[in-house]
Amino acid sequence: MTMWLERKEKVAHHDHYIQRRLEGAVRPSTFELITIRHPPVLVPHHELLMTRHASAVSVPFDQLSSAYGAKDFEYCLGEYIAKAQAPDHHFTAASLRVAIDRVVRFVPFYKVAVYHRIKFTEHDPYSTTRxxxxxxDAIHAEPKRKDKYGQPVPG
Structure with a gap:
């Protein structure tokens, strides 16, 4: 295992060297490397990583609440759309409710794609490679179902 890791590091270093030579950049000094590199942050940046295709292609809104437990999905979707349409507007509770009702009434779809697995990746702040x-972190959300014996399997 260590030999494989050493080889992988050597290949990565060589790839970095070739890229640097192709760009025509001179090798920075150790002092420049230390000053260029930013210190690690307390809350690192997470990147969302999802599968290319949805786990369930078209799930109706009412099935989202019954199978997945996503209560008030339409209301939350309407709130998101209303706030995205007017990001500078400060809504009161009553005006937000009116905007949500207006948006939900004219949403041109009633089914959404559902992803059962989502991953959040993070860059190692102490690593020298990108x-x-x-x-x-990872999120797994699946609907409840029945196994081959008819017993319920929680989601």
């Missing part, structure tokens, strides 16, 4: 990412 490709040093690891999975910081």
């Amino acid at each position: 490709s040093a990412e690891f999975i910081a």
